[in-house]
Amino acid sequence: MTKLPKCEDKKLGLLIDLDTCVGCHGCVVSCKEWNSSGDEKQLSDINSHQKDPVGTFLNRVHSYERENSSTNEAETFYFPRSCLHCEDAPCVTVCPTGASYKREEDGIVLVNEDDCMGCGLCAWACPYGARELDLVSGVMKKCTLCVDRIYSEELPPEDRVPVCVKSCPTGARAFGDFNDPNSDVSKKVRERGGVDLMPEMQTKPVNKYLLPRIKSKDAVSSVGSVVEEETDATGLLGWVDRALSKF
Amino acid sequence: MHPAPSIILFTVLSGFGFGLISIVGLLQFLSQISAGDIVIFSVIGLFFSIIGLISSFFHLANKKNAIKSMSQWQTSWLSREAISSIFCLSIVVGNIGWVFVQNRYINEVGIILFLLSLFTIFTTSMIYAQLKTVPSWNNMLTPALFIFTALAGGSILLLDYASLVLLLIFGVLQVLFWYIADQSFIHKETSVGTALGFSKNEDIRAFDVAHTNRNYLLNEMVYKVARKHAIKIRYISFFAAFVLPMSLILMFPGNFSISILVIGIHFVGIYFSRWLFFAEAKHSVSFYYN
Numbered sequence: 001m002t003k004l005p006k007c008e009d010k011k012l013g014l015l016i017d018l019d020t021c022v023g024c025h026g027c028v029v030s031c032k033e034w035n036s037s038g039d040e041k042q043l044s045d046i047n048s049h050q051k052d053p054v055g056t057f058l059n060r061v062h063s064y065e066r067e068n069s070s071t072n073e074a075e076t077f078y079f080p081r082s083c084l085h086c087e088d089a090p091c092v093t094v095c096p097t098g099a100s101y102k103r104e105e106d107g108i109v110l111v112n113e114d115d116c117m118g119c120g121l122c123a124w125a126c127p128y129g130a131r132e133l134d135l136v137s138g139v140m141k142k143c144t145l146c147v148d149r150i151y152s153e154e155l156p157p158e159d160r161v162p163v164c165v166k167s168c169p170t171g172a173r174a175f176g177d178f179n180d181p182n183s184d185v186s187k188k189v190r191e192r193g194g195v196d197l198m199p200e201m202q203t204k205p206v207n208k209y210l211l212p213r214i215k216s217k218d219a220v221s222s223v224g225s226v227v228e229e230e231t232d233a234t235g236l237l238g239w240v241d242r243a244l245s246k247f
Numbered sequence: 248m249h250p251a252p253s254i255i256l257f258t259v260l261s262g263f264g265f266g267l268i269s270i271v272g273l274l275q276f277l278s279q280i281s282a283g284d285i286v287i288f289s290v291i292g293l294f295f296s297i298i299g300l301i302s303s304f305f306h307l308a309n310k311k312n313a314i315k316s317m318s319q320w321q322t323s324w325l326s327r328e329a330i331s332s333i334f335c336l337s338i339v340v341g342n343i344g345w346v347f348v349q350n351r352y353i354n355e356v357g358i359i360l361f362l363l364s365l366f367t368i369f370t371t372s373m374i375y376a377q378l379k380t381v382p383s384w385n386n387m388l389t390p391a392l393f394i395f396t397a398l399a400g401g402s403i404l405l406l407d408y409a410s411l412v413l414l415l416i417f418g419v420l421q422v423l424f425w426y427i428a429d430q431s432f433i434h435k436e437t438s439v440g441t442a443l444g445f446s447k448n449e450d451i452r453a454f455d456v457a458h459t460n461r462n463y464l465l466n467e468m469v470y471k472v473a474r475k476h477a478i479k480i481r482y483i484s485f486f487a488a489f490v491l492p493m494s495l496i497l498m499f500p501g502n503f504s505i506s507i508l509v510i511g512i513h514f515v516g517i518y519f520s521r522w523l524f525f526a527e528a529k530h531s532v533s534f535y536y537n
């Protein structure tokens with residue numbers, strides 16, 4: 001059913017810390033791997049080992065630079081983009097076949113591939129580009145919040161988190177219940193001011209982002225002073241410096 | 248947005264077909280049309296609507312589930328469109344059969360066909376107008392333009408001076424639509440800043456792309472058309488869809504063979520108009536690729 005449920009029980013989602021993400025694409029690779037293993041589920045690639053490869057991904061990492069207004073320096077950060085499991089998910093209500101739905105028990109937004117006709121309208125309705133039509137199977141693909149891991153009875157308990165969370169080497173991604181004020185993710189959102197993406201689209205995303213902290217003027221100017229000190233260095237460093245300067 | 252020929256053809260042809268059906272329905276209700284003409288023009292309307300629907304069918308990546316699109320009428324405009332068009336076309340077929348066999352018609356069926364075909368065109372337009380992600384579509388001008396495009400096209404074959412009025416309304420709406428489309432994002436709050444969780448005016452730019460090649464998102468939703476080309480196409484479209492038909496109808500009122508020529512020219516104009524409707528529309532996901 002494409003009518004949106006209330007989800008009063010749980011709102012599962014991700015908290016992504018842009019201050020910590022180093023843009024390694026580890027989550028992208030592990031997501032692709034997890035969601036392409038097994039018989040039925042595939043995130044296909046076309047021309048994967050040739051010129052002009054294209055493929056389906058549920059998660060992509062962008063890179064941006066941002067002007068720090070107090071230092072006038074550009075600061076770079078990385079931005080993983082995937083489905084935010086919106087409370088008012090427009091992708092669900094537009095779906096004509098009922099393939100797209102939001103689960104009442106935990107708020108996860110899913111596609112039932114057996115019903116999808118590949119019209120692509122849900123991808124148009126999502127403001128964030130979180131849905132990609134698989135060009136081989138002809139059905140819509142999106143992040144499942146690893147619904148097949150988090151409730152798995154076979155996996156060891158510590159692995160029952162989305163694979164992107166498990167694989168992130170810096171711990172930039174956290175998984176939890178945003179409806180529970182005492183969950184780790186809810187606490188971090190309160191402490192560090194978690195934000196919504198495009199709040200003006202009124203999708204009420206469950207996933208939240210922690211923005212990169214702005215570097216202070218002192219931090220930036222001290223970079224220069226360290227470098228200067230090193231060029232005047234004495235002792236072993238000074239000898240290395242003088243020796244290298246000859247070339 | 249990517250101007251896919253299958254979708255453009257779908258909206259142009261089925262729009263014209265349902266426009267013609269609604270005009271036939273109105274004339275049937277007002278007893279202003281002969282039984283023979285009802286049959287002929289309903290068949291033409293039916294033909295174009297069905298060609299349009301078939302063309303939209305070819306846009307689907309998983310055609311075998313198309314029948315399921317009739318199930319979600321409670322929330323989905325695309326589902327409502329599927330139901331409404333099939334329902335409307337069945338009544339058209341019934342009406343054609345009845346009139347053909349009996350050689351007379353029931354006026355009330357005319358008004359039902361008029362309203363139902365207008366509603367079908369409305370549901371088509373709402374597929375686009377409902378999308379907050381594309382502000383240039385997300386307003387009531389989209390349904391108004393779709394409905395009057397269809398009515399103007401449908402009236403060319405059947406009405407003389409009344410078609411001029413409908414064409415005029417279409418022309419005004421078309422210019423208004425282009426004007427609003429040019430303004431759209433200026434008034435909206437979305438930017439690369441809000442896309443990333445910052446404030447709207449945050450100074451941010453992409454320094455590297457997220458993937459090595461184009462992907463579905465870029466192909467489907469990040470279509471860029473050069474501004475100077477767009478303006479040229481607007482002129483061509485407006486001339487063919489509006490100026491030429493108006494002048495030809497004024498010069499040769501009531502000339503049926505001329506009106507067939509007019510329809511042909513009008514089609515070309517509407518095709519370009521719809522091409523621009525998609526090509527010029529900016530989807531919010533494009534901010535991630537700023």
Ligand code: SF4
Nearest residue numbers: 083084086089091126
């Ligand atoms: S992020 Fe996009 S795909 Fe995910 S729930 Fe929200 S609108 Fe739907």
Ligand code: SF4
Nearest residue numbers: 095116117119120122
């Ligand atoms: S592509 Fe599939 S899931 Fe998306 S709106 Fe169409 S039928 Fe529904």
